[in-house]
Amino acid sequence: MKPLQSFDELAVGQRFTFGSFTLTEAEIIAYAEKFDPQPFHTDPIAARSAPLFGGLVASGLHTMGACFSLILGSGLFREISLGGSEINTKWPAPLRPDEAVAVESIVESLKPSRSRPELGVAVLRHLGTRSRDQQLVIEMAATHFLKR
């Protein structure tokens, strides 16, 4: 994607789409063994008896990372992303292996920084939607510091 050059190019309500990702069973297990070791993320057999999931599901942290991989890998924010301070994340439904997830971001609020005139504070709502049934699987409200 064509990189934005300034925070001031953004407008509230603007929407960006970033394509989709899938996580394989092997990727889900490898991630969770390192960062979220729980049987419903790491053991397909044990996961069958997990009361809420009934099968292997991706770690929510892995889903976050897969979204950010697409969003930041797109290059859209390459020239202006200075960091972030806060993300509120919800996982309304579980994500299973090999399910495609479409990623988009919506500009929720924009506020020039008072203390640092060279940057603005943007809240972006990043959404991951399961393609087979249009079910939201992740929703993040993320505070980004962006160059003006």
Next chain:
Amino acid sequence: MKPLQSFDELAVGQRFTFGSFTLTEAEIIAYAEKFDPQPFHTDPIAARSAPLFGGLVASGLHTMGACFSLILGSGLFREISLGGSEINTKWPAPLRPDEAVAVESIVESLKPSRSRPELGVAVLRHLGTRSRDQQLVIEMAATHFLKR
């Protein structure tokens, strides 16, 4: 740690400590190349001119994962963790390579589920504190579903 056997063993205000972790420069770069590709996470030279950080810092997602690795790897929640639905995360200060971070969790609220009497909903505040100066580097309010 001795695994909890039920949600009902928890009490509001209870605190658990999980030891500490450090992330090496190589680990920070490898994680970010995959899940958070931004120069201040992946390129030590380019990171020097990052306006907010002035050097390489860990991806916030990586810090989350390193905390959960310790918390879940401890075994404390092994018998009762059924999943989660929401995490509100703040990163009040950046984390640089080889800085030790001590991890603890505080029980913030406990609510038996009305719709599913076999589980309870716990909000746990997970904190990561940089050992050298006692600066909080990550704070997560996480909603966990726990077996009763």
